[in-house]
Amino acid sequence: MNIEQLVLTVLTYGCLYGVMTVSLNLQYARGGMINFGTVAYFAAGAYAYAIFTQEPPSGLDQYAFGFNAPWWIGVLAAGVASLLFAIITGWPTLRLRGEYLALTTFAFAEVFHSFLLNERRIGNGSVGLSNVNRPDFSVIGLEDKYAFATAAVVLLLLTALLCRRVLASPYGRAIDAIRDDEIAAETVGKDIKRMRFQVFVLSSVPIGFAGALYAMITTLVSPNLFTAEVTFFVWIALVLGGEHTIKGVVLGTIALVTFEEVVRSFHFETVRAAEIAASVEHIMTGAIFIMILRWQPFDRIKKKRAAA
């Protein structure tokens, strides 16, 4: 097992998924909104980046647009795409609560996935877009793998800072107030509908950036990279990290990514053995998830600390 490679992979993907968990944390733990369609915003970002930086279609390509733009325009487009998608999906759904919101966002993500799969003009359908452009890091003398790890860390730090800044402000306290007691918050003149919408839209922008970075790293976007599994993965990471603090959810994500990468880095003699290992990884992830929700160890630690 190559330790350096493992650390780099964990750092890159851990921070990448960490961006999503931190955003989701803002939506769920602070805004009280269950978003079960996280992957759609991620995919929107990745596809926007790929479409904007891709060369115009030629030969067997079936996609309709490729703007051949520089990478930073692609990244901006990714943020905007995610923002727009959040506006489109958030505006009608946010009046729904709890499980209904979870189901609608889930439904939207599935619809989006189905469009990516079936509408070949977006991104070649199930084939996806390959050879996605990467920014050239040789200018600043960094190897690609270090550069992407750095980029992921920076993106995560920026997201975390933004979240902290927002939550520490009076605006953040208003958000908390709405989550704790909507009627009381409304009585003191907070526009609940608008604030929920703002939080929802704002928190989806970093997810779009993460999508762009993901497309750069894998140099491929295809529908089967963006399934509901990603959403569930982020949710499990969120719960694993104890739900409420930014530090907690980031640690949770990195722990989960580490766990998966370690399982994957073993070498298996047969296909069947690898298959079983993948299933066992699923079983263990699910089991840990159930146990954390049941015994809530993080809340207990927090309470103990508060008591001491």
Place this chain on the structure above:
Amino acid sequence: MTLIAQYFVTGIVTGCFLILATIGFSLTRRVEGFLNIAHAELLGVSAFVTWGLNVKMGWPFLPAGLFAIVFTAFFGLIVGRIVYDPIRKLGPAVLLISSVGVAYVIGGSVDALVGTGIRSLNIPLATTYRFFGVRITDYQMIVVALAALTGLSLAIFMTKTKTGLAIRAMSDNPGLAASRGVDVQQTSRATWLLASGLAGLAGVMLALIATLSTDIAFHQILQILAVAILAGLGSLYSVLLAGLIVGVAMDMSVYFIPAGYRPLIAFAVVIIVLFLRPEGLSGRKSK
């Protein structure tokens, strides 16, 4: 014209299967008060138990199917007791999220035991009958008959038997039911048995009419959710109508739009219903 009629009939069969798959889900939602995402995995469990007994052990289909239903019923009961009972006080959102974990564990276990690949039961090929140019196989007719029978017997069970009455009382007001002498624990267990048994029945039907692969369960949950929402979460009788609507809409859509969008119809239904009439067909306000 015949083609449209054919799609319509296939849609009815799909709808009847969806009814079987959704009733247990709605029952859980109504009595236990949460959306059990792992419900579809129970269909997978039942389908693969049937497959294992039928193909690997050489049992005839009928005993294999019956065993699978009973096995799934008790399996669901055990999962309910071990996982969901202790966390019920944490509220429906936590239960919903937990059930995703349960779905992971069950799905992973089925994957590990069965492995990938496409499988089918060791049963005679379906015989096709023609009525006015519309084809229907005998297995499809079994699904329709069983859906009708299940709807009927569930109605009788819920209105005539003591357990059925207890389930209804508990779903409307657990506190009041308990104070009027309904054994809440026992009723909850009966619900888990019944809901999981119905999932088992749906799983056997799935094995009968479809080819099996281990990701099949996940595809079902999407459609189950669509039917349950259209019916109104937690209502039972409107599941019958909602199942047929979603089934027919999905299969008839193939006539008008590319077949790849067929699963999308179910979700279009979810989104439209939640916008226009969040309480669903039944009109029951959800708690």
